[in-house]
Amino acid sequence: MSKAESEVLKSLIKILTSSKNPVDSLTPYTPLLTPTLLQSLVSSPSLSSHPSTLLSLHKLSLSLFPSLSSSPSFLLSLLPPLISRYKFSECKSLLLSFLSSDPQNTLFTSLVHHPSLSKPLLEISVSSYVQSGKPHLGLELFNLMKRLKKKPNLLTCNNLINGLVKFPSLHSIQLGKQVFHDSITLGVIPETSTFNILILGCCLEGKFNEAISFIEKMKDFGCFPDNVTYNTILAYLCKKGMLKEARDLLQDMKEKGLIPNRKTYNILVSGYCRIGWLKEASKIIDLMVQNDVLPDVWTYNMLINGLCGEGRIEEAVKLRDEMENLKVLPDVVTYNTLINGYFEWGCSEEGFRLVEEMREKGVEPIAVTHNILVKWYCKEGKMDEASERVRVMEESGLSPDKVTYNTLINGYCKAGKLAEAFRMMGVMLRKGFKMDTITLNTLLHTLCEERKLKKASELLITASKRGYLIDEVSYGTLIAGYFKVGNEDKAMKLWNEMKEKEIIPSIVTYNTIIGGLCQLGKTEQAIGKLNELLESGLVPAETTYNTIIHGYFKEGKVEKAFEFYNKMAKNSFKPDVFTCNILLSGLCREGMLEKALKLFDAWISKGKAIDGVTYNTMISSLCKEGRYEAAYHLVSEMKERNLGPDNYTYKAILDALTSAGRMKELEEVISKMVEAGKVHEQSLQSKEQNVKTSEILKESDPDSNACSVQIIELCNQGRYKDAMRIFRVSNEKGVALNKSTYIVLMEGLIKRRKGTTKSVQY
């Protein structure tokens, strides 16, 4: 600093310390101010006892020299004097606004090397890092406090543990527990809330026994469980479908003298709805009314969702009307749930109608509403309409979110448009969304579909190293993939690996392994897994039972299949269309057509739902037996019920006629099909051929091949940037690449993510 400058500094300090309106009196001198001067001013000891002046100077520098206020040293000269005047909340907002635009963590190193690192400064920094979504840096500061033998406040500890638990990255929950133990060692006295956070962590890891054991353990610290404690565990037990243990825990809660509140009841209602036990759910509602707790929008919404899950949409809509009468007004979630229900059960017109209706009733669609529509278009393979919907969504002022992008990526993958899927990943990243486990699992599934199991396994490992949370779905996807290619060993190995990692399989993952074993003709082993899941407290789903019944049929064990069917139907098993179709096709395959017909009639007279598959099963079998009259009768019946006929129906008839050599009838049927405009089979075949030939064309294009080979090679060498350069060039030239290339590029984007926490040196 020049002599002149230090003179200016001196006079400015004088003005600032003697004036009543220090910063206003500075106005005439504003042109003289430089970043250096401002930095010197805020670091000047004479101003350290004037916190409001310091804060004003900070504001001033924000408008004059934005780059100065984003320098760590500037901020760190301000904080200690403010702290010494107890301006804690001001410090926190300064820190938070700084951290919100500090992606490179420039502050952190300066902070840990700061000469006057007081305890309050450390604590405020811990909380600020946690609040800005970087609990790991908060943890580093906590560990620094530990080394400096500074005892943190309970609030700081709770804050940090909470952050580690709720921003789950690899091992962060374990680290949260470590912080708890360290805090105890440092002499911190925990409160019930501390334990509630830890319990939430256990629940998120699926470690319910540990969660429950904390209820006893907290007493040693003079803490007692409250409603939050129990509601937390209940919520996660219900989420995982462990209703039996939830009921036991509710009992325990009551015995402890705690009074279940509305949330407690709603958690159970939602739990029963999720597993499809609607009767139990309404029993819970009776129970809550008995205890003078009235159902609210949440209760109704969950019940409506339960009904939708069972396909009982009309009843769900009735329930919405009932809400209106009871003045519990349906909200956007109610409508979203119903809209989703309609789409899920193939009533898209009603779905769209409801979107209009909600608007008329003054309920505005939100991102979720649009996402539901996008999902439906994706499921229908109408990707152009899906992206058109996203445009509409943006037009109405709503931004696509993670769910939107993941839905689109998955849609494009399923539609085989891998170039578009890759492009969407790029868009997602540009909009600031990191790819997550769901994106990863989508890609894993795509790899499995392509039978690239080795690549899928490799991706699982590298993604895990790059900090992705590998979950039960990731494993389930690979396990299903290995079963599909007949590699039972590898599938079982992954299952065991998953269990060793204490990743808790849900009913769906159990269904995967049960299905895999059944497919290999090992139904008895599958029963073993069924017992295992029961022991773990899970409730089998209809799929579980159906899969096993199917397994017995595959082994030709018809009696065993029915024995199992009857036994389970006495319990919680509610046979559905799938069950019906499995039984019918099983009987037919065993040549027991008469029994099948009997069952078919019995099923219909019970008023149970059947679908096109049911008809096709019977029609196919009747045709094979030469009973064409009966078959044609069913065809017209399915036509009446709007369940077909479809390509499978025609194929069944044509195949049977062909192999019976009844060419005359064959021609008749074909001409009837042409008449009815049903030339699907032929057109479909030629379409498939078109797709195939165009793919071959693409792949045999020398330009495309050369680029593909080059990109794959570069990606394998880890030279992703070079690969991208070639990709861009080929893209500009309009060269289409093959599937494998796009997959490799997508893997590259997944892997590009930063690894697990960088440990910072100080």
Next chain:
DNA sequence: CGATTGGGAT
């Protein structure tokens, strides 16, 4: 600590 949307199973 509770409801709707995204990834895996018949």
